[in-house]
Amino acid sequence: MNRVVKMFQAVAEDPEAYARDWKEKTNRHVIGYFCSYAPEEVMLAAGALPYRLTGSDRQIRLADSHLQAYSCSLVRSAMEDLLGGHLDFLDGTVFPHTCDSIQRLSDMWRMNASLTFHLDVVMPVKLEGASAKTYMVAVLKRFRKELETVTGACISEEKLIAASEVYNGLRTALRDIYKLRRTAPGSIGGSDLLAVTKGCMVMDRYDALGLLTDLKNEIAERKRAGEAGRKRIVLAGGLCNMPDLFDIIESAGGVVVDDDLCTGTRYADGGVDTGKEIFGALADRYLERAICPAKHAGLYKRGERLVQMVREGRADGVAFIYLKFCDPHAFDYPYLKAMLDAEGIPSMLYEIEGAFPSEGQFQTRCEAFIEML
Numbered sequence: 001m002n003r004v005v006k007m008f009q010a011v012a013e014d015p016e017a018y019a020r021d022w023k024e025k026t027n028r029h030v031i032g033y034f035c036s037y038a039p040e041e042v043m044l045a046a047g048a049l050p051y052r053l054t055g056s057d058r059q060i061r062l063a064d065s066h067l068q069a070y071s072c073s074l075v076r077s078a079m080e081d082l083l084g085g086h087l088d089f090l091d092g093t094v095f096p097h098t099c100d101s102i103q104r105l106s107d108m109w110r111m112n113a114s115l116t117f118h119l120d121v122v123m124p125v126k127l128e129g130a131s132a133k134t135y136m137v138a139v140l141k142r143f144r145k146e147l148e149t150v151t152g153a154c155i156s157e158e159k160l161i162a163a164s165e166v167y168n169g170l171r172t173a174l175r176d177i178y179k180l181r182r183t184a185p186g187s188i189g190g191s192d193l194l195a196v197t198k199g200c201m202v203m204d205r206y207d208a209l210g211l212l213t214d215l216k217n218e219i220a221e222r223k224r225a226g227e228a229g230r231k232r233i234v235l236a237g238g239l240c241n242m243p244d245l246f247d248i249i250e251s252a253g254g255v256v257v258d259d260d261l262c263t264g265t266r267y268a269d270g271g272v273d274t275g276k277e278i279f280g281a282l283a284d285r286y287l288e289r290a291i292c293p294a295k296h297a298g299l300y301k302r303g304e305r306l307v308q309m310v311r312e313g314r315a316d317g318v319a320f321i322y323l324k325f326c327d328p329h330a331f332d333y334p335y336l337k338a339m340l341d342a343e344g345i346p347s348m349l350y351e352i353e354g355a356f357p358s359e360g361q362f363q364t365r366c367e368a369f370i371e372m373l
């Protein structure tokens with residue numbers, strides 16, 4: 001594994017230690033956020049470190065007295081991390097409007113966390129039409145104002161443009177790396193790429209951008225070893241916190257060539273046109289980026305993207321990896337599967353709860369699926 005990947009891996013494995021250390025060195029704010037719809041550019045322009053909360057594999061003890069057992073493991077484990085004092089480095093949290101579970105978590109978080117601030121960002125759910133843009137711009141302006149009040153920072157339009165340019169660079173580099181994986185999946189292992197993307201959601205974004213540029217150049221040179229004869233798989237789902245999953249797919253004779261994950265290509269999608277008025281440009285990015293199932297922009301948009309991904313990646317099949325009890329993804333599944341079936345694309349659905357407890361079961365199903373392709 002190369003030096004740059006190792007650095008991302010260290011952050012992905014212990015993001016809490018990274019954030020604690022960053023805060024100590026910089027004496028600046030660390031802001032937790034839950035979803036790829038959180039407007040990170042505004043947080044970065046405030047001089048803060050946006051910190052993606054993805055939960056952990058700690059045993060759930062404290063969170064159970066607040067949440068039903070049928071909340072998803074992201075919600076339960078993040079609450080456990082909070083109540084157990086593991087997120088003591090956070091100054092505040094930003095909750096974008098996503099699914100019902102996250103919305104209700106916001107209320108419990110506000111009542112149980114003793115952080116300096118707590119902000120809800122209620123973005124539109126329906127992303128089509130002129131009114132969605134007007135609304136999105138108003139939400140972003142309000143968020144800027146609220147963040148200025150709670151952090152004491154001045155978030156000028158120049159700072160927003162500069163922050164957007166950092167994210168543009170970061171997302172472009174990530175997209176280039178995903179593209180390299182699509183054409184030559186042997187150039188970077190699935191678990192390594194997951195670590196890189198997770199690292200980008202936590203690390204100082206200026207440092208991450210420099211590292212990504214080095215990584216991109218380096219993997220473009222790598223040999224395409226070990227790809228021949230492997231079944232090409234596209235992963236689809238929400239949050240993926242499980243590097244082992246890629247190793248299992250690889251040991252079963254498959255290789256992940258692309259993904260529609262919120263810890264994958266959905267995070268890297270789209271850019272901000274900094275030549276335009278900045279709030280309108282930011283709104284356009286959040287309205288036009290690859291959509292997640294908690295938003296709406298046409299009945300078939302997500303299915304069309306998935307089919308296109310399979311075609312472009314010359315994939316043999318799709319593995320849906322869902323967190324158990326995740327309603328938005330579960331509601332989407334029947335129509336996504338029907339669209340894949342209509343195109344003759346085989347798929348399998350696997351539900352995960354917590355940190356990959358039933359590895360053996362996944363391995364067996366994965367081997368059977370890959371054999372069938």
Ligand code: SF4
Pocket residue numbers: 072074075098099100101102238239294323325326327328329
């Ligand atoms: S969208 Fe699904 S995975 Fe994400 S928080 Fe909501 S229920 Fe959990």
